[in-house]
Amino acid sequence: MLIELENLTFSYQKRLPPVLCGLNAVFESRGIALLTGANGSGKTTLANLILGILKPCAGSIKLDGKNAVKMSPGARANRIGYLFQNPDLQLFAPTVEEELSFPFELSKTLTEEKKALLKELIKKFGLSGMETRFPLGLSGGEKQRLALAALLSKGVEYLILDEPTSALDAGSKEDLIHFINDFSKNNGVLVMSHDEDLADALEDKRVLRLEGGRLYEA
Amino acid sequence: MKLDPRSRLLLIVLLTTLAVLSEDVGNLMIVAGAAIGAGILCRISFLDAAKRLKHFLSLILFIAVVQSLTVKGGDILVHIGKVQLLTSRGIGFALEFVLRMSVILMAGLIASTAEGSEMTDGLLKLRMPYELAFMSAIALRYLPVFRDEFANRIKAIALRGIDIKKLSLWTKLKLYGYLITPAILGAMQKSEELARALNARGFRAFKKRTMLRELKLSYKDWIVMITALVFTAVFLIRMYTCGALLVL
Ligand SMILES: Nc1ncnc2c1ncn2[C@@H]1O[C@H](COP(=O)(O)OP(=O)(O)OP(=O)(O)O)[C@@H](O)[C@H]1O
Ligand SMILES: [Mg+2]
Numbered sequence: 001m002l003i004e005l006e007n008l009t010f011s012y013q014k015r016l017p018p019v020l021c022g023l024n025a026v027f028e029s030r031g032i033a034l035l036t037g038a039n040g041s042g043k044t045t046l047a048n049l050i051l052g053i054l055k056p057c058a059g060s061i062k063l064d065g066k067n068a069v070k071m072s073p074g075a076r077a078n079r080i081g082y083l084f085q086n087p088d089l090q091l092f093a094p095t096v097e098e099e100l101s102f103p104f105e106l107s108k109t110l111t112e113e114k115k116a117l118l119k120e121l122i123k124k125f126g127l128s129g130m131e132t133r134f135p136l137g138l139s140g141g142e143k144q145r146l147a148l149a150a151l152l153s154k155g156v157e158y159l160i161l162d163e164p165t166s167a168l169d170a171g172s173k174e175d176l177i178h179f180i181n182d183f184s185k186n187n188g189v190l191v192m193s194h195d196e197d198l199a200d201a202l203e204d205k206r207v208l209r210l211e212g213g214r215l216y217e218a
Numbered sequence: 219m220k221l222d223p224r225s226r227l228l229l230i231v232l233l234t235t236l237a238v239l240s241e242d243v244g245n246l247m248i249v250a251g252a253a254i255g256a257g258i259l260c261r262i263s264f265l266d267a268a269k270r271l272k273h274f275l276s277l278i279l280f281i282a283v284v285q286s287l288t289v290k291g292g293d294i295l296v297h298i299g300k301v302q303l304l305t306s307r308g309i310g311f312a313l314e315f316v317l318r319m320s321v322i323l324m325a326g327l328i329a330s331t332a333e334g335s336e337m338t339d340g341l342l343k344l345r346m347p348y349e350l351a352f353m354s355a356i357a358l359r360y361l362p363v364f365r366d367e368f369a370n371r372i373k374a375i376a377l378r379g380i381d382i383k384k385l386s387l388w389t390k391l392k393l394y395g396y397l398i399t400p401a402i403l404g405a406m407q408k409s410e411e412l413a414r415a416l417n418a419r420g421f422r423a424f425k426k427r428t429m430l431r432e433l434k435l436s437y438k439d440w441i442v443m444i445t446a447l448v449f450t451a452v453f454l455i456r457m458y459t460c461g462a463l464l465v466l
Binding site: 051053072073074075077078082084088089090091092093094102103106107136150154 | 367370371373374375376377378379380381385389392393396397399400403404407
């Protein structure tokens with residue numbers, strides 16, 4: 001999925017100066033883009049705009065060359081996975097297992113194939129043995145891994161990870177780095193992070209800096 | 219100058235009492251007028267409030283329309299053949315409902331003008347135990363937090379690729395289960411954290427508390443309170459003598 005931002009401007013309130021101001025960027029459909037920027041520089045805001053949770057005040061967002069204005073957040077999210085800075089808000093179901101399956105159950109698309117894929121994801125993200133646990137009762141790192149597994153269950157083509165290492169220990173961080181490097185061979189990943197270890201370990205990345213509402217290539 | 223929280227509390231109590239006790243449209247109109255006056259005194263921006271409450275207002279209007287169409291009696295105003303569509307009693311019912319809800323909403327708006335610990339201070343001065351006053355203030359303070367969190371959760375569920383508008387009623391109900399369970403559990407977690415944070419900061423470590431701002435009633439507060447009390451008394455007595463006060 002190719003994401004193109006053109007002249008993107010956004011402010012939360014009319015009276016306040018805009019958080020993003022005439023921002024231009026292209027995020028390729030393959031490879032890693034690392035987005036840095038001070039606290040409050042608008043990284044999370046940018047992710048919300050790409051997913052359609054927030055609407056831009058001016059400018060446009062194109063997904064694979066198509067204007068995204070008419071695409072609902074749900075339609076965009078089927079192709080772009082967005083891991084929240086706070087994954088608590090992304091977990092709903094009473095058990096880990098159901099957390100992965102409920103969107104498919106609701107849309108009546110839970111096939112045997114899907115079930116097998118979900119099992120695999122549980123194993124891949126180190127959640128085996130926790131299938132019947134309550135998601136919000138998991139540790140911070142486990143919640144983040146579960147949220148990530150939930151995103152991947154839909155077969156997304158692009159991932160936006162907002163501070164993905166904030167709750168991870170060294171071992172889980174290594175696993176995540178491995179996963180990102182691997183996933184980015186065929187898909188695009190936008191990582192928003194201040195984590196130096198993560199930044200150093202990501203392969204073939206573009207580094208971007210958000211400052212004063214604009215993006216700079218570092 | 220802003221009114222003292224105690225004057226505002228009094229206005230809230232009196233307005234809601236009158237809204238509940240008044241029975242006919244005429245009386246409710248007078249109370250609604252008084253509520254608008256109170257709103258102006260408390261510097262409520264009506265336009266902002268209407269914007270914030272637009273969903274709630276449309277719900278009230280919807281209920282009023284249903285009521286006016288379903289309650290029958292009195293003179294028939296609109297009819298198709300033998301089917302009565304609109305009757306005077308139906309319209310009266312709907313009007314009463316709208317007026318009563320508007321007054322109660324206004325009281326809620328006045329309550330929401332409180333900043334920080336204002337209402338706690340006001341309640342304390344009225345000799346409410348500190349723990350109770352503090353709890354009610356916290357409850358008020360957290361309402362918008364929960365509203366925002368709920369809105370965020372709806373967005374987050376849309377991001378799971380679920381188009382809420384396209385679901386059948388039954389699946390929608392199931393979906394609300396997914397929204398409400400974590401919201402309640404999250405609230406419980408939050409309250410536990412809050413309790414721990416309070417203890418860590420020495421809540422109730424000393425018997426006597428001091429206050430940063432001492433509240434003082436100004437002459438304006440006295441005028442407002444006395445006027446409000448006199449108005450309420452006259453209003454209730456008048457209703458009582460007319461036999462309109464049904465509860466007594
Ligand atoms: N809902 C909101 N209403 C008003 N202002 C907001 C809202 N959310 C964020 N902001 C403001 O917008 C600016 C950008 O916030 P944003 O969360 O995008 O920053 P960020 O780069 O993700 O920061 P961090 O590194 O701390 O996660 C901040 O100044 C913030 O205060
Ligand atoms: Mg952020």
